Amino acid sequence: MRFSFLMAAVLAACGPPVPSSDAGTDAGSPDAGGPTNCQEPYRRCEAEFRFRALDEQSVQLRGDFAADGWTLGVPMRKEGTEWVARVPVGFGSDVQYKFLINNTIWVNDPANPKTLGGNSLRENVTCTTFTCPVGAPEQGAFDWRDSVMAFVFVDRFFDGDAANNCSVSGVTPAGQYQGGDWKGVTQKVNEGFFTQLGVNTLWLTVPVKNATVGGLGSDGRTYSAFHGYWPTDLEQYESCFGTKADLVALVAAAHANGMQVLFDFAMVHMHSQSTLYAQHPDWFWSLDFEGRQCVCGGGCDWNAQGQRCWFTDYLPHWNYTVAAARDYTVNQAVRILQETGADGFRLDAIKHVDDSWLLQLRTEVEQLAATRSPRPRMYFVGETYDFGNRDYLKSFVDPAAKLDGQFDFPLRLQLLQSVVMRTSPMTSLRDLLATNDAFYGPNALMSPWIGNHDLGRVIHMAEDAPMWGDPYADGKDRAFNNQPTLPGYRRPFERLANAFTFLLTSPGVPLLYYGDEIGLPGAGDPDNRRFMQWAGLSADQQWLRSRVAALGQLRKTHAALRRGKRALLSATNDTLVYSMSDGAETLYVAINRGDSDESVSGLPAQAMQDLLNQSSVSGPNVLIPARSARVMK
Ligand SMILES: [Ca+2]
Structure with a gap:
């Protein structure tokens, strides 16, 4: 206030x-x-x-x-x-x-x-003598300000064990299980794949048992539950991804490599194949609502009846006003963290559950945290698909009782428009940042991002002519026909590098959607979930990955880039300059999205090193080549 x-x-x-x-x-x-x-x-x-x-x-x-x-x-x-x-x-x-x-x-x-x-x-x-509130994470536990997160789509990442591979009849390859598993992720953790990128937090797809039957998607096609969002049994792990021991081993390998693990948790609904649904129909909202079929976007409204409407007619929506239903799912969520050793949750579609569920989850997870030493912070990041209403996103963010942060949808909108698609000036990004960094309150850790599993692959938004005009287009129009291929020129990769420069020099928990670090192509769901490309990278892909890795290492080396405060120094139509300072050190970031070299202003009148490009520059005005960035000290 x-x-x-x-x-x-x-x-x-x-x-x-x-x-x-x-x-x-x-x-x-x-x-x-x-x-x-x-x-x-x-x-x-x-x-x-x-x-x-x-x-x-x-x-x-x-x-x-x-x-x-x-x-x-x-x-x-x-x-x-x-x-x-x-x-x-x-x-x-x-x-x-x-x-x-x-x-x-x-x-x-x-x-x-x-x-x-x-x-x-x-x-x-600051102070040398201080007090700590009850439940505060202890010194020595992972500090989430240092987190860089990758979303690993387990089925589409790496097949570490062909013996667990699944197949659902009647499903075409794009919607079929493709063999990725927890052993595969563990192998990549141990090979240092994530560490090289500066990633130290994994967000893994839902780990519990899912439906074994195919289901109709909103596009009328039949899918398997490779995505994990059709849970049938919260008490069992998904055998298509491995065993409980495989998952425990994955978390242990991550911890041994200095990494944290978050599980996706789908708490909005169960699949109708679930025996739990048959046993406890009263724990779920009835599909019938005032005489009509209450499917979201069908007989019911996504917003007006959003906490009871079924996402489809085979996904019964939990009724968390029933205490037994709330107790059951919260207990299962806590048990999963307890027996795997994992560190928190990514909470899917959080606005579609009653607040009481989230409050109870936080309370019980904090009790679990109190049993670990040093006491950690269990990080909850929510998904609220709203890119215009920051107050609404903020209403779920309260580290004391609810979420630590949310995926920053409004920032992602401006980032796409200003840096990637170039449809809105960089001054507009500056204007949003002027209030955004502190908007979500003390101790909130939002997650800035540019790509996820619900949108067309971001590399196509960085092409000379963006493939979709709307930054939040779902890209479904080309998901099965005329599917996009890898751009054959450098410019889109340079624009993504600029976006990653922003993400990895910003406060919060930056998110990397697997494959975006190599500009993996693809249209909307399921084409945006192509199997990870491990070989045959083009020179442009290798270049982008090396830039992301360099940025990840810079963030790791310089606390100011992850824990510091941002000061906005200058902006033009095509450029943005800011500093990140933690009191001990100040770094300067300059981004030029334009197709010609630009001299930027606002930098200190001194000689500096460009740590990203290993060159020397001199302020207060510095030349930033077309579609590139500098990180200076
Ligand atoms: Ca497998």
Whole structure:
């Protein structure tokens, strides 16, 4: 919340300036039950504010240090010749504030020259003595600010064991099981495939048992459950992908390689083949709703009846207003994390379940986290397919009780338009970023991304003429006919490299959809789920993969790129320049999407190294070649 100071009567500072003490170096008292040494983002510092006293009757500290900090504030106490207030603030946070004198006069801090939006600004409050809230992840556990995630579509990734391969009759190859499995992923983990790309988090497709029959897709074609979204038994693992032991071994191999594992969890529905559905029909919404078949987008509306409509007529929708249904699925989800050792969930279509389910999952998963040492953060990333309404996405994000973050659909829209398709100026991307990085609140870790399994492959959006005009086109028109092939020229790969430069130099948990690092071609579902290409890469594909790897290693080496704060330095129609700084180090990123070289401004007037291209440059104006980027220090 930002205080509107325009309406307030402010004015002159009442009294001579005095030095303000450093923020938050005082000792605090530990939160009851909180750990003694938690990860930085969860630490609370005590920030001290002082104001030289003259003849005021009262002074209040007002600011954004608390939800009601601008409206209620904190009364300051007189200590000698000064008014003093101490308030807890998040480690590394910025605080905007004013003093309210005698309940009538607003003044900025005369001892602090820094301002933002007309308020006094204290930047990057840190402290050596801090408190930790109950449930905070401990120092030594994985810090999710360091995460780079790859979505591994297990069936389409690597076949490590032909003995477990499945086939469903009546299904054509594109919708058929293709043999990928957990042993195959484990092999690639151990070979260092992900580590070379800087990826340290795997999002794996749903691991539980799925329907063994074919099902009709919305396109009228018959599919197998290779995607994992037709669960029949939450208590069994999918034998087409291997055994429980294979999955446990995968997680262990990932951990041994410094990687985390998230499972996709499909908690909206079960497949009608499920015996659970036969045994407990009351745990599911009836397909009948006011006399019509309540299929989403058919007899029911995706939004109005979104928490009860069936995605298709063979996917009964869980009714989580029934406590037994909620208990059952939450317990199964927690058990899966417990017995595999995995680290969190990607929660599919989260807006289609009752809030109570997510709240209960967080509560019970936190109990599981408390049994691990050092206590980790169990990361939940949600999918809410909405690219226009940030407030709606944010309504699910609350690290204390709900999601850690969501896939950033609104940012992806602008990223496609500005960087990949070039239909909207880079200044528009800058304008979104001006509010987006901090939009989802303290400790939120959103996932920026450009490609996923529901959209046409992003390489085609980077072609000279984007294959689809709408960034969120589903690409189904060419999924079975006139399927796209690999572009035979460098420019689309360069544009994707620019998009990856942005992703891998931005805060949050960047997502890489398997194969996008080599510009894997494909139209909409299921053509966007082609088997991973392991051999015969073109020179352009090899070039792109090497760029993604270089960016991944830069992010790994420089904490400022993953944990830092972004400052926007300049933007034009074709260029964007920003810095990432964590207090210890500042790196500068410049991206030119245009087809001609551009000189960008806003950089420091100093000699710098371009770490991405191993060259020397000199600010404040630096030439960025066409369709390329620099990461400078
Ligand atoms: Ca296999």
